[in-house]
Amino acid sequence: MNDSHGEQARRAPRADGHGAGEAHDPTAPRDSRAAHDSRAAHDSGAAHDPAAGPAPEGGPEFHPYHHPAAGWGAANSVTRFLVREGALASGPRAIRRMNHEDGGFDCPGCAWPDDTKGLHLDICENGIKHVTWELTRKRVGRDFFAAHTVTELSEWSDRDLESQGRLTEPMVYDPESDHYVPIRWQQAFDLVGDVLRGLDSPHQAAYYTSGRLGNEATFLYQLMARELGTNNLPDCSNMCHEASGRALQAAIGTGKGTADLGDWERTDALFVFGVNAASNAPRMLTALAAAYQRGAQIVHVNPLVEAAATRTIIPHDFLQMATFRATPTSTRNLQVRIGGDMALLRGMAKAILEQSDSDPKAVDQEFIDRHTVHFAEYRARCEATDWAEIEQQSGLSRAEVLAAARIYREADRTIMSWCLGITQHEHGVDTVREIVNLLLLRGNLGREGAGPSPVRGHSNVQGNRTCGIDHRPSPEFLDRLAEVCAIHPPRAHGLDTVATIKAMHAGTVKVFVGMGGNFALAAPDTPYTAAALRSCELTVQVSTKLNRSHLVHGRRALILPCLGRTEKDHQAAGVQRTSVEDSMSMVHLSVGMKRPASPDLLSEPAIIAGMARAALPDSTTPWEWYVEDYDRIRDTMAQVLDGFEDFNRRVRLPLGFRIKQPARELVFRTPSGRAEFSTAPLPDVIPAPGTLALGTMRSHDQWNTTIYSHDDRYRGIKNLRTLIFMNGDDLRERGIEQFDPVDITSTAKDGTQRHLTGYLAIPYDIPRGCAAGYMPEMNVLCALGDYSTQSDQPLMKHVRITVSPARGGE
Numbered sequence: 107m108n109d110s111h112g113e114q115a116r117r118a119p120r121a122d123g124h125g126a127g128e129a130h131d132p133t134a135p136r137d138s139r140a141a142h143d144s145r146a147a148h149d150s151g152a153a154h155d156p157a158a159g160p161a162p163e164g165g166p167e168f169h170p171y172h173h174p175a176a177g178w179g180a181a182n183s184v185t186r187f188l189v190r191e192g193a194l195a196s197g198p199r200a201i202r203r204m205n206h207e208d209g210g211f212d213c214p215g216c217a218w219p220d221d222t223k224g225l226h227l228d229i230c231e232n233g234i235k236h237v238t239w240e241l242t243r244k245r246v247g248r249d250f251f252a253a254h255t256v257t258e259l260s261e262w263s264d265r266d267l268e269s270q271g272r273l274t275e276p277m278v279y280d281p282e283s284d285h286y287v288p289i290r291w292q293q294a295f296d297l298v299g300d301v302l303r304g305l306d307s308p309h310q311a312a313y314y315t316s317g318r319l320g321n322e323a324t325f326l327y328q329l330m331a332r333e334l335g336t337n338n339l340p341d342c343s344n345m346c347h348e349a350s351g352r353a354l355q356a357a358i359g360t361g362k363g364t365a366d367l368g369d370w371e372r373t374d375a376l377f378v379f380g381v382n383a384a385s386n387a388p389r390m391l392t393a394l395a396a397a398y399q400r401g402a403q404i405v406h407v408n409p410l411v412e413a414a415a416t417r418t419i420i421p422h423d424f425l426q427m428a429t430f431r432a433t434p435t436s437t438r439n440l441q442v443r444i445g446g447d448m449a450l451l452r453g454m455a456k457a458i459l460e461q462s463d464s465d466p467k468a469v470d471q472e473f474i475d476r477h478t479v480h481f482a483e484y485r486a487r488c489e490a491t492d493w494a495e496i497e498q499q500s501g502l503s504r505a506e507v508l509a510a511a512r513i514y515r516e517a518d519r520t521i522m523s524w525c526l527g528i529t530q531h532e533h534g535v536d537t538v539r540e541i542v543n544l545l546l547l548r549g550n551l552g553r554e555g556a557g558p559s560p561v562r563g564h565s566n567v568q569g570n571r572t573c574g575i576d577h578r579p580s581p582e583f584l585d586r587l588a589e590v591c592a593i594h595p596p597r598a599h600g601l602d603t604v605a606t607i608k609a610m611h612a613g614t615v616k617v618f619v620g621m622g623g624n625f626a627l628a629a630p631d632t633p634y635t636a637a638a639l640r641s642c643e644l645t646v647q648v649s650t651k652l653n654r655s656h657l658v659h660g661r662r663a664l665i666l667p668c669l670g671r672t673e674k675d676h677q678a679a680g681v682q683r684t685s686v687e688d689s690m691s692m693v694h695l696s697v698g699m700k701r702p703a704s705p706d707l708l709s710e711p712a713i714i715a716g717m718a719r720a721a722l723p724d725s726t727t728p729w730e731w732y733v734e735d736y737d738r739i740r741d742t743m744a745q746v747l748d749g750f751e752d753f754n755r756r757v758r759l760p761l762g763f764r765i766k767q768p769a770r771e772l773v774f775r776t777p778s779g780r781a782e783f784s785t786a787p788l789p790d791v792i793p794a795p796g797t798l799a800l801g802t803m804r805s806h807d808q809w810n811t812t813i814y815s816h817d818d819r820y821r822g823i824k825n826l827r828t829l830i831f832m833n834g835d836d837l838r839e840r841g842i843e844q845f846d847p848v849d850i851t852s853t854a855k856d857g858t859q860r861h862l863t864g865y866l867a868i869p870y871d872i873p874r875g876c877a878a879g880y881m882p883e884m885n886v887l888c889a890l891g892d893y894s895t896q897s898d899q900p901l902m903k904h905v906r907i908t909v910s911p912a913r914g915g916e
């Protein structure tokens with residue numbers, strides 16, 4: 107027995123239908139039992155949502171954080187973590203192999219590029235935690251599954267599930283006993299093959315990808331789906347940077363950023379929108395501090411002043427560590443209202459254009475004339491947008507907008523960077539296009555130190571798209587795939603994440619394959635998504651750890667455990683390496699060096715090949731031959747994928763290679779052959795009276811659906827995840843004080859409502875009308891129907907809510 111069972115006994119009943127999966131009527135308010143239980147949890151003093159992890163030791167605390175990011179706080183946190191996971195011996199050695207140019211593994215923590223000079227120990231607190239989580243000595247094997255029914259496990263918290271350790275062998279759900287029981291790999295593949303071959307149409311299956319899958323497995327996975335006959339390839343990008351891809355594609359003809367780390371080192375001004383870098387891309391802190399030391403301007407645009415927008419102790423700078431001297435990472439913070447970024451950008455453009463009457467250098471007219479279209483319309487649109495609207499919609503004063511414009515005007519080279527604060531909105535595509543508009547105005551594209559630079563999420567999410575995970579593949583890509591791989595790929599677009607959930611709910615998708623990730627929790631509208639998964643004929647989860655998606659399963663269900671990125675992948679031709687692509691289009695190799703957590707694990711390429719062969723017994727694709735030696739997969743990829751010529755040689759260069767971005771060379775693959783200004787009107791983002799706009803986000807101590815602890819160090823929170831950050835005046839207006847329990851109700855576009863209760867109010871420095879709290883617990887508030895009409899992304903940063911003191915009078 108391990109410690110979590112003791113905790114289990116203390117735990118309050120689950121609160122909110124995570125995986126409880128009762129058939130859920132989306133038009134009805136959420137189950138009242140859930141609401142009651144959550145209040146009860148609070149009554150018992152444990153104010154705590156089971157999704158969030160173990161019952162915290164001690165009560166919730168809130169002490170605003172005034173220290174620099176990273177430094178010794180991070181070092182302490184890492185040490186505690188290594189001890190807890192029993193990895194004090196192996197962890198440090200593994201960590202030294204991380205992000206090393208001469209044959210280490212790529213840190214699975216985030217997609218920030220590796221230090222190109224190899225000067226530093228290129229690691230961070232959260233990367234170390236992420237790797238240690240995989241290296242844990244704990245195992246969840248057949249004895250564990252024999253001891254617990256699925257119904258019983260469904261009552262466990264998500265953190266307890268994941269912290270059981272690594273999965274060790276394939277398991278199949280046995281409905282008679284309600285247990286997962288061992289199954290041999292071949293039988294598991296045959297089950298998948300039988301069900302897939304029995305479908306009336308290949309479109310009755312969907313193949314989800316979470317963004318850490320290596321490029322070679324990615325290529326095989328999409329090949330399998332397309333050879334089977336469907337483009338149903340939903341992925342985590344559909345919830346993440348879909349808006350960036352669509353906007354950049356339309357504006358400059360490539361779905362990616364054009365700036366690289368070298369540009370970050372040369373830029374004069376950095377604008378960073380909607381990223382919590384100190385937690386989610388901590389290695390960016392080094393770039394920010396270096397930019398500051400060079401005298402660059404750094405403007406953070408965020409409703410919250412996050413830790414990366416203050417100062418940092420650079421983790422690998424031992425002098426700084428020893429002397430506690432910190433470097434600022436910001437020259438200005440602009441606290442926009444949630445969704446207000448586009449108004450700020452428009453205001454900056456308007457100011458620059460107004461100035462250009464007297465200051466001919468304010469805009470780069472030559473660049474505009476040579477390389478862009480639709481400038482006149484854009485100029486007219488800016489002129490027609492008045493300052494009052496810009497101030498109201500951005501939540502900033504005209505003086506603040508003008509100050510930002512001045513910084514932009516005075517910089518020769520500017521980079522604009524963004525993450526989810528920009529993309530998970532109704533108007534995410536328009537806002538990213540507005541970022542490009544502003545860059546184009548001053549010719550900040552196709553030259554050193556300048557350009558758009560989205561911060562991607564999962565470590566290989568960008569590589570997944572490059573290598574074919576796309577429910578809307580281009581005809582050119584399909585043509586090449588058809589020719590090189592001798593298959594007949596379907597031409598119709600497939601289903602994305604939201605559409606897949608709808609289709610499972612409606613019974614038109616009957617098989618769900620999850621290649622990594624934790625779909626049941628990551629997706630919006632938790633009870634609805636749970637019901638969708640449960641109505642499947644078969645769910646298959648390829649995973650490293652036990653999670654909610656194994657318990658919220660179809661009539662038949664498989665757990666297929668795979669090697670992690672830190673582990674040695676032995677195949678016929680020897681130890682294999684896989685490749686990944688970072689946020690800045692660098693492709694390089696990653697090789698694991700640890701003994702696998704169990705001898706019964708297979709690599710992701712081997713699992714895909716096994717499923718593919720079983721489902722396509724007559725396939726002429728040499729699935730087994732590919733798996734023997736991943737160089738063979740790469741040779742095929744080199745023929746199919748743009749920019750992958752000579753893949754096997756170039757990927758072995760010390761730092762790998764950079765995929766050419768035509769836009770960087772001022773070649774625009776747009777309909778006009780030029781960069782295109784967009785002219786969208788400003789959206790109305792102001793919440794209706796009495797309502798708030800809620801942004802769901804990550805704490806410092808979590809990795810998406812994986813919760814390491816209940817603390818959020820940089821936001822000053824201890825022992826609490828069921829919280830809502832609100833402006834002090836918004837709280838006072840409602841008669842709510844710090845730590846008071848509140849009820850939160852979201853209202854969807856279609857008028858349906860969803861509820862959370864017993865959350866604790868935290869007064870925070872955030873604009874009025876805005877609120878923030880943690881995913882994935884708050885995903886119950888996100889209606890499935892509330893997705894952007896521009897990107898089909900769920901509106902995870904703009905949930906319309908009301909907040910009131912919890913009924914029941916606590």
Ligand SMILES: Nc1nc2c(c(=O)[nH]1)N[C@H]1C(S)=C(S)[C@@H](COP(=O)(O)OP(=O)(O)OC[C@H]3O[C@@H](n4cnc5c(=O)[nH]c(N)nc54)[C@H](O)[C@@H]3O)O[C@H]1N2
Pocket residue numbers: 215216232346379380381382383385386387407408409410412442443444445446447525526527528562563564801802803804805806808809810811878903
């Ligand atoms: N340690 C760790 N690292 C991670 C992850 C993790 O969970 N843990 N997740 C990975 C993944 S998949 C991703 S996609 C990235 C996510 O990285 P982030 O985008 O940093 O993720 P969030 O926590 O959602 O934080 C969003 C930020 O946007 C701000 N914000 C909210 N609304 C608005 C708005 O309207 N405008 C602006 N300008 N800002 C707004 C919030 O205050 C917050 O600072 O991180 C990746 N890296």
Ligand SMILES: Nc1nc2c(c(=O)[nH]1)N[C@H]1C(S)=C(S)[C@@H](COP(=O)(O)OP(=O)(O)OC[C@H]3O[C@@H](n4cnc5c(=O)[nH]c(N)nc54)[C@H](O)[C@@H]3O)O[C@H]1N2
Pocket residue numbers: 268315316317318342343345346347526530563564621622623624625627628629630648649650651652653668669670671710802803804809810811812881882884885888902
């Ligand atoms: N409300 C709200 N919801 C959100 C977001 C938000 O900001 N707000 N963000 C969205 C975003 S940006 C994203 S990217 C999604 C994340 O969605 P996902 O990618 O689906 O979720 P993760 O939590 O990253 O997945 C964790 C699981 O991955 C498995 N895993 C770990 N390593 C490996 C590996 O090497 N191989 C395999 N096969 N499996 C592995 C483990 O079993 C672990 O339980 O969530 C989205 N959901």
Ligand SMILES: [Mo]
Pocket residue numbers: 342345346347562563564
């Ligand atoms: Mo993401």
